[in-house]
Amino acid sequence: MPTELRPSTARLLQCIERLYESRNQSVRVLQVGACDGKRFDPLFRFISTHKGVSGVFVEPIVEYFDLLVKNYQHIPGARFFNVAISDHNGISNIRLVDPEAILNKTVPEWAVGISTLERNRNAIDGILISEDNFLKIQEKTIERSVSVVEVNKFVRESHCEDYDVYLSDCEGHDYTILSAMDLDKFHPEVIFAESMLMSNKELSEIQSKLQYYGYEFEYDDADLIAYTKAVASHEAVVE
Template identity: 25%
Template sequence: MEFVRVVLALGVPVGILNRGAPLRGTRFLAWAALNARFGRGRPFQMVNVGACDGALFDDVTPWLHRIPNARAVLVEPIPYNQQRLRKNYPDTERFRIEPLAITRKPGSITVKTFDAAALEAGTLPIEFIGCSSITDTNLMSGKNAWGEADIDFKKFAPYLRDIEVPSDTLQSVLDRNQVEHIDAFLVDCEGADWIVFDQLDLERYRPGMIKVEIGALPAAEIGNVVVKLKTAGYHVGIYAEDVWAFA
């Protein structure tokens, strides 16, 4: 079934492919799966910052199961999500989980998230599993995300929690995991996306595919993301709340 999915992805006509960045992403990942199946090239390497559980609302990370021998560094600061992530990606040798937040300096940081017991019980909407933030552009602020402007704010606010998590720089995480190349780089950090992407050395790693969530970013930081990609010679497309880029 997975092989059929790969073949179908490769068969998307170019005319359709060029209309949607996610379709180009699917084609990129399908080629990676095909090359890996036939032993071509080095093992596929993904870095995903803000991995959540690697399944919900994620059209890229599950490809790790379709690309033979794929490897990944999965960064996720929320303990509840870390447990779900490990269940979904149990191979500890190929899939390294970094239980921290990416910041500009190492240390610790306060993250606003939702009560794990309420999430597990289904008391909160399922999308709240992925709503954790170190910035004020999400959750309580109501900017492009649930917040005080939402009619259900008072119902959900009692379940908000501030937790302290360790933090480190992106380069330290890459070095610690001996990442020498990156094929796919993903960022989904609910407003901290530029803080992360700004630290990626594009000249050194030059990922074939990059996906950065911009839905919770202020306009200036959205511009920073696009300018950095364009300056580095990437082909850039925007779909919904994500910027997709291809080397």
């Protein structure tokens, strides 16, 4: 694991710390694609060590969903949903690396986090990984049907409209979700999402949308972060 945080992750933690201090030590998070809540997760330590932080955690892969519930069972008020989030409702096929292969260490551990609704956008299709790892993953890739809920319907029905932080890691599907998100009705103080699998055009579209709604916008080689001016006014610039 890297010892230094990426700029976007450092900014995320700064923003959440500020929200935590300014809101009587209470922050609510909506996390989509939460996996098991622990491995490779930028918020696990903060959530686990700060009383008053809670939220809604969404994960479509049942094996990781069960671990997610276990890892966050000590968080008062936490709620968990075993669905995928998208721009439509229904049933979709999701591809993933067989959890047994990860458990048996026949593929890299990071394969736990590459389940995707997309095609030809992430590591399951060899994007941004070595040929050797791609061949290992390809042999262990499986497909399942999962329930899908449209993002605005989910926010409304799970009563997340006034949540402070939105966080997603959806392996190429973040663009679809952010494009569909109704920021007139759901306007979190902080939005953090994987951007490394977006095209330049897609990233530019999301930047324009978020800035239109009054967010400050930053990104690095992995993720984007947007935050309101109220949060920005209290933050130092990340070098």
